[in-house]
Amino acid sequence: MIRDMPYIAAINEAVYLEMARDEDVLLIGQTVTEEHNEAFERDFGPNRVRVTPISETAEIGVAAGAAIAGKRPVVDCTMAEFLLVAMEQVVNEGNRFHYMSGGQVKVPMVLKAGYGFTAGWAGQHTGSIYGLFMGVPGLKVALPSTPADAKGLMATAIRDDNPVLFLHHFLLLLETGPVPEGEHLVPFGVADVKRPGSDVTLVATGWTVHRALAAAGRLAADGIDVEVIDPRTIAPLDIETILASVAKTGRLVLVDQATRHASVATVIAGEVAEHGFSSLRAPIVQVTAMDTTIAYSKTMESFVLPDEEKIVAAVHEVVGARTGVA
Amino acid sequence: MIRDMPYIAAINEAVYLEMARDEDVLLIGQTVTEEHNEAFERDFGPNRVRVTPISETAEIGVAAGAAIAGKRPVVDCTMAEFLLVAMEQVVNEGNRFHYMSGGQVKVPMVLKAGYGFTAGWAGQHTGSIYGLFMGVPGLKVALPSTPADAKGLMATAIRDDNPVLFLHHFLLLLETGPVPEGEHLVPFGVADVKRPGSDVTLVATGWTVHRALAAAGRLAADGIDVEVIDPRTIAPLDIETILASVAKTGRLVLVDQATRHASVATVIAGEVAEHGFSSLRAPIVQVTAMDTTIAYSKTMESFVLPDEEKIVAAVHEVVGARTGVA
Amino acid sequence: MTATDQVSESVLDISRQVEMYRHMVRIREFEERVKRTFAEHPGVIRGHTHLADGAEASIVGSLAAIRPGDQVIATYRCHGYPIALGTDTSAMMAEIFGRATGLCKGYGGSMHLVDLARGFLGTSGIVGQSIPQGTGAAYAAQLRGRGEVVLTFFGDGASKQGAFHESLNLAALWKLPVVYVMENNSFSVEVRTEEEDANAAAGEPLATKARAYSIPGVTIDGSDPLVVHEAVAIAVARARSGAGPTLIESKVYRLSAHGNSIAPPGVPLHFPEHEAIARYGDVAEYEAAKRGDPVPKFRAHLVEQGLLSVAEGDSILDNARAEMQRAVDFALSSPLPEASAALSYVYA
Amino acid sequence: MTATDQVSESVLDISRQVEMYRHMVRIREFEERVKRTFAEHPGVIRGHTHLADGAEASIVGSLAAIRPGDQVIATYRCHGYPIALGTDTSAMMAEIFGRATGLCKGYGGSMHLVDLARGFLGTSGIVGQSIPQGTGAAYAAQLRGRGEVVLTFFGDGASKQGAFHESLNLAALWKLPVVYVMENNSFSVEVRTEEEDANAAAGEPLATKARAYSIPGVTIDGSDPLVVHEAVAIAVARARSGAGPTLIESKVYRLSAHGNSIAPPGVPLHFPEHEAIARYGDVAEYEAAKRGDPVPKFRAHLVEQGLLSVAEGDSILDNARAEMQRAVDFALSSPLPEASAALSYVYA
Numbered sequence A, B: 001m002i003r004d005m006p007y008i009a010a011i012n013e014a015v016y017l018e019m020a021r022d023e024d025v026l027l028i029g030q031t032v033t034e035e036h037n038e039a040f041e042r043d044f045g046p047n048r049v050r051v052t053p054i055s056e057t058a059e060i061g062v063a064a065g066a067a068i069a070g071k072r073p074v075v076d077c078t079m080a081e082f083l084l085v086a087m088e089q090v091v092n093e094g095n096r097f098h099y100m101s102g103g104q105v106k107v108p109m110v111l112k113a114g115y116g117f118t119a120g121w122a123g124q125h126t127g128s129i130y131g132l133f134m135g136v137p138g139l140k141v142a143l144p145s146t147p148a149d150a151k152g153l154m155a156t157a158i159r160d161d162n163p164v165l166f167l168h169h170f171l172l173l174l175e176t177g178p179v180p181e182g183e184h185l186v187p188f189g190v191a192d193v194k195r196p197g198s199d200v201t202l203v204a205t206g207w208t209v210h211r212a213l214a215a216a217g218r219l220a221a222d223g224i225d226v227e228v229i230d231p232r233t234i235a236p237l238d239i240e241t242i243l244a245s246v247a248k249t250g251r252l253v254l255v256d257q258a259t260r261h262a263s264v265a266t267v268i269a270g271e272v273a274e275h276g277f278s279s280l281r282a283p284i285v286q287v288t289a290m291d292t293t294i295a296y297s298k299t300m301e302s303f304v305l306p307d308e309e310k311i312v313a314a315v316h317e318v319v320g321a322r323t324g325v326a
Numbered sequence C, D: 001m002t003a004t005d006q007v008s009e010s011v012l013d014i015s016r017q018v019e020m021y022r023h024m025v026r027i028r029e030f031e032e033r034v035k036r037t038f039a040e041h042p043g044v045i046r047g048h049t050h051l052a053d054g055a056e057a058s059i060v061g062s063l064a065a066i067r068p069g070d071q072v073i074a075t076y077r078c079h080g081y082p083i084a085l086g087t088d089t090s091a092m093m094a095e096i097f098g099r100a101t102g103l104c105k106g107y108g109g110s111m112h113l114v115d116l117a118r119g120f121l122g123t124s125g126i127v128g129q130s131i132p133q134g135t136g137a138a139y140a141a142q143l144r145g146r147g148e149v150v151l152t153f154f155g156d157g158a159s160k161q162g163a164f165h166e167s168l169n170l171a172a173l174w175k176l177p178v179v180y181v182m183e184n185n186s187f188s189v190e191v192r193t194e195e196e197d198a199n200a201a202a203g204e205p206l207a208t209k210a211r212a213y214s215i216p217g218v219t220i221d222g223s224d225p226l227v228v229h230e231a232v233a234i235a236v237a238r239a240r241s242g243a244g245p246t247l248i249e250s251k252v253y254r255l256s257a258h259g260n261s262i263a264p265p266g267v268p269l270h271f272p273e274h275e276a277i278a279r280y281g282d283v284a285e286y287e288a289a290k291r292g293d294p295v296p297k298f299r300a301h302l303v304e305q306g307l308l309s310v311a312e313g314d315s316i317l318d319n320a321r322a323e324m325q326r327a328v329d330f331a332l333s334s335p336l337p338e339a340s341a342a343l344s345y346v347y348a
């Protein structure tokens, strides 16, 4: 059965079901016994559900060590920026152990954190810093945009034998959507076409998927049929689906909440400029956040973020672009 | 006067001259009184030259605090990976303080570290992880490829009022080249055309600049005239020079020692696919490291790195590419 | 500095004690207005806001022990320090309301107040990360050689971050002029200290951690500004003399919740109940803390000692309330920043 | 486990003492061959290699205190542990020579030995970072509930990393079955401990840091395997019993330089002189350390106690040399990995 439920509840449901299914799955973090999370400790006990001190390096290192030793820890790291105090453990330890040990060691752990809290959280808490984790060998990264994907990607993350960074979007926490009951797995490395279309390919992740869909709706009124693709995982990144779409539309706009040079957008642009070049009829346009820290004040915060207007303008730009080469 | 000197000596000369020029410049780090570095402590004293414990978070945080309070610290962080244990201090603190304080605070500090030590240093010490620091608002990043640039970029870094990450390449340390005596400043955000050419634009940084130049030499014999550009700083990134070159050549190959999705190459590809699209006569081809941790064994290490052969092949590919659009 | 100087510096004359009380009241009234704003002007304050109510004695007692030229650094829970250092409360309120007239022109917000001119170097919103920065400011002070010190404030939870450990070791080694004031309010958000700190779990004070750095560590009653002042003054004198850092564990009880609710779009922000009640149902604990409220307690002490009349006390309160009303009025009537101002100050 | 068990476990019978000596000799001879390789077969070893000579007594004494099912984690200075755990030295040498037949198939190299089957979980080349990982393995052991423990080895310098502090606090709080063995060799590369550690600078032992976590901290003579064994056995018993972690500061002196030279392309790798001489010109210190060399010292003790004859001692040495010759021969005659194998094992 499919019910409507909030994004955050869908994530928790996945963790809960996996914990019920496999007693090696653990849940640790600073907030795991907080309000709304009581079910975990109640049903799985204080051994498998543990509150950690404010010590991210220890939390993540402990998770890696427990994973080497056979457990499958999920670490709730709260916010993406908090990973930065433990960055070495995220990008230079557990993700390399399988390789460095010649295949002896496995490190199945999930690091869950929120990002993109552009709601007045100011300079140090609002980043869309997933770009930092792309291109890191051995690390997988999921960025769900809907409750169903959030549930399915979390379940897949927990079953994966590699470290997975699961980044949920803070501005989507209470957004509701249909979510399948029971086991629901969304495969990694498979982009989802959130809206089919034939004129322009629009790729977006997380919160910007919804901005892109809204823009697509408006553009439809102008007679422009936009296809909206959500990669869902950015490592692995499903370039094939994007290339297939561009082969059809010839036009690509990339939307990203990150700053331009730390974005998924730039990575996709690079792939398509190499592997989809012959399909392109217009420049690949990126609609990203501007290159600033996020200011506290709403006027300034909104100014630097991608939004519907900017997406619509970019699509008009690529549709209006003259085709071909000098 | 211009003398030949090794890359590492040129860097040290810049730090030395800036320390002699401005008593607010400090030098701290774990190795600052090591062999070959004796001159610093001897000439500037133990107050301005301090050995730090193996505590990168403290080292960099201390530098940021001293900078807020009016000093201009240079932190020798030894190796890029060691920054990861202090990543939060590198990308989410000092780089944001000028902005978050509405312009009150300045954080002039230089973080110096080596990267790319693909000489058997294995999984955790060989990364070309500069991609992590691109697109981070408020942070500048220099990647010198020659002794002269190394000296000039270091001097500019020390005089800059923002945090600067100065990443030198370990495989270049003892490479010699001509270096101007006395004050020598290389501006940030100004790419250098290391070799002019008209058929293909080749962009590379650090150690790959020399691979690119060697490839260009070989290609000249095949009658292909390659322009080699070194951005020198990747934040700010001089896209204009690259666009001007592509406007001339119509073909772009990007060489990068980083893994593809964490590379400068992908960022440049994204910019050119948007702003230089109409000049392009061929796909933008990236020659990057393969998506693996670096193995210890030489056979495997070499296999995944960009090299002359791969660059030559990529240039032939873009030259042979059919022009235009379907 | 001689031992006599230390003692004389730690005995405060009447006017300074009253002044301390006045600052405590000002901090409390400021925080009350911030809290009320969530109800009275919904949407005006954004993001996450952390109040200093309950810590006034600790803040004011500490800052009474320093002199001009000294510097202060803190965390996201940062409203109290600049008030006591003389920062204009209207500019502070305007900052918290995100206005162009704010202390940081609307860039920083509640968590990131900075007043460089008054020695308030700023904050980090990331737990523990301003500790090395305060240590670095102390390195700069040591190099200046004018005997200036830096007070570095942080919470009990921050001592669980590696940054704490690395900084104290380095400061001890370099004999830096820094005083580490840990405000132990028994909670990290809603986690009780004994749930996350091994010293606390073993019934030992958190100041025990000083042993790991061979520096003095003291635990004090942070609800009494005179006690705080005395302990901090001794530590400051030690720092000024070149003998190095001290760790002070100042025991306080925050009287509000950790911060306002963490609300995604559509959910109104508000200041929830204290975690002792909301999470642990421990009304008795919270009521006891209320009875120990440092602000009325210090007033009672001053009155009892004949240092403050009831009328003077009332007038201090009235003035503080009027000041904070002006701050709110100023902030509300100030413009929001131009949107495009977002592109200024990215680089210095 | 009762007190009597503890004592009996800490009294080692003759055969175990001789066995310990044998492992010490094997480690020493392995490291000697690694060192000689730089001269005899230049280019065969790449990157950075860190030897355990001088720490043999500490390593072997520690590992004699654990039993099958227990686990071990360490740093880049990692050759000693697997040898004592029974790992095939030919596979180890082949790994250090970068061969396809290596313990990690040539992926890891000298700094990253792993032998999961024997409980050697691996290493981190980044200072301090395996400490939380060892702590996590202990969490897994606690959950398994079979009384297994984890020994976590690291250097004195590593106690300057935040990871050390965060891990010990967490382990103390969760009463994890982990023993932290800090091998204090008085140096971090070439920095002397008292230059970078505030306890050391104040003349206090580094084990003092245990106070910050309210756990036992002991400082022992790491050059005597029986002393080490006893201290680690007590800590292991404590860990098994559920009482939590112990910090053991084991004082050793490394007899080689920190590591081989750090050489960019074109400069031949070699093993330089010890920093006491190369950097501080302190020949006397180094000579004294040589006189205290734990390997001949333990041999002399065993002979003196009548537990080992000279002939037995010689045959242990001969066997070890022959074993290491076989290891070198095996490694040299083994093929390098296929280049394209670089693309295997990226993901599990």
Ligand SMILES: Cc1ncc(C[n+]2csc(CCOP(=O)(O)OP(=O)(O)O)c2C)c(N)n1
Residues within 6 Å of the ligand: A030, A054, A056, A078, A082, A085, C077, C125, C126, C127, C154, C155, C156, C157, C158, C159, C183, C185, C187, C188, C189, C258
């Ligand atoms: C590295 C990091 N982890 C987690 C958080 C989330 N967080 C914000 S405040 C806080 C509690 C800090 O407690 P304490 O240091 O005692 O200060 P208090 O808020 O009690 O004054 C936490 C966990 C953070 N900001 N930074």
Ligand SMILES: Cc1ncc(C[n+]2csc(CCOP(=O)(O)OP(=O)(O)O)c2C)c(N)n1
Residues within 6 Å of the ligand: B030, B054, B056, B078, B082, B085, D077, D125, D126, D127, D154, D155, D156, D157, D158, D159, D183, D185, D187, D188, D189, D258
């Ligand atoms: C985070 C980090 N900083 C610096 C280094 C460089 N480094 C490698 S080993 C070492 C010394 C470590 O000393 P110690 O912990 O005492 O171990 P020892 O080598 O003496 O056994 C240093 C500084 C590193 N690997 N990681």
Ligand SMILES: [Mg+2]
Residues within 6 Å of the ligand: C155, C156, C157, C183, C184, C185, C186, C187, C188, C189
């Ligand atoms: Mg607290």
Ligand SMILES: [Mg+2]
Residues within 6 Å of the ligand: D155, D156, D157, D183, D184, D185, D186, D187, D188, D189
């Ligand atoms: Mg050491």
